[in-house]
Amino acid sequence: xxxxxxxxxxxxxxxxxxxxxxxxxxxxxxxxxxxxxxxxxxxxxxxxxxxxxxxxxxxxxxxxxxxxxxxxxxxxxxxxxxxxxxxxxxxxxxxxxxxxxxxxxxxxxxxxxxxxxxxxxxxxxxxxxxxxxxxxxxxxxxxxxxxxxxxxxxxxxxxxxxxxxxxxxxxxxxxxxxxxxxxxxxxxxxxxxxxxxxxxxxxxxxxxxxxxxxxxxxxxxxxxxxxxxxxxxxxxxxxxxxxxxxxxxxxxx
Numbered sequence: 001x002x003x004x005x006x007x008x009x010x011x012x013x014x015x016x017x018x019x020x021x022x023x024x025x026x027x028x029x030x031x032x033x034x035x036x037x038x039x040x041x042x043x044x045x046x047x048x049x050x051x052x053x054x055x056x057x058x059x060x061x062x063x064x065x066x067x068x069x070x071x072x073x074x075x076x077x078x079x080x081x082x083x084x085x086x087x088x089x090x091x092x093x094x095x096x097x098x099x100x101x102x103x104x105x106x107x108x109x110x111x112x113x114x115x116x117x118x119x120x121x122x123x124x125x126x127x128x129x130x131x132x133x134x135x136x137x138x139x140x141x142x143x144x145x146x147x148x149x150x151x152x153x154x155x156x157x158x159x160x161x162x163x164x165x166x167x168x169x170x171x172x173x174x175x176x177x178x179x180x181x182x183x184x185x186x187x188x189x190x191x192x193x194x195x196x197x198x199x200x201x202x203x204x205x206x207x208x209x210x211x212x213x214x215x216x217x218x219x220x221x222x223x224x225x226x227x228x229x230x231x232x233x234x235x236x237x238x239x240x241x242x243x244x245x246x247x248x249x250x251x252x253x
Contacts, residue, residue, distance in 0.1 A: 041100030
């Protein structure tokens with residue numbers, strides 16, 4: 001790994017990967033091919049960027065910190081000085097692959113932002129806080145299952161690949177990390193119901209309540225949906241939430 005004088009900034013949630021063994025495992029998991037178009041979010045010091053650039057024909061990076069972006073600008077790949085939360089991934093060609101060691105402080109809103117473009121993406125590989133990854137892949141009726149699980153599982157097939165110790169980063173975070181793979185569903189759920197996200201948000205804001213109290217549906221709605229109103233929000237699958245959204249009234253409060 002190249003040495004750097006850049007001081008990680010706490011307000012940006014910066015923890016720079018420096019362990020060459022972990023970098024090697026990540027590259028092996030991504031398995032970049034010569035004809036791939038890869039976009040890296042938050043390249044930082046470029047420890048993943050450079051090995052990716054050696055293997056992929058086209059690589060671009062999105063970096064919001066100007067001095068880090070300037071340091072990478074001399075390389076042979078394009079660097080967008082931009083906030084990934086505002087970046088238009090829909091402007092990229094279909095089949096793009098997204099990778100990144102995501103800042104912990106923006107990981108959830110960034111995942112929701114990227115989910116909007118799932119149909120245009122080939123796959124995504126992210127290093128995230130381990131607890132976030134476990135929430136992403138959690139099945140229904142488990143403690144980790146929640147809003148993040150439902151919103152992402154409605155669009156992606158996900159797999160936790162491996163854990164990464166805090167010592168692999170500079171400075172070491174207070175938590176463990178994990179690499180996760182997201183692949184858009186070949187037959188994604190029909191999320192045409194405009195209230196899907198609202199239904200999921202409302203349900204898990206009251207996750208300790210029963211569905212009867214959390215969703216505001218009438219008894220006849222539960223009968224029509226074939227759902228037990230005594231269940232709790234974590235007991236419903238993403239498919240169930242799509243059906244609830246379609247059945248729900250125009251206002252959920």
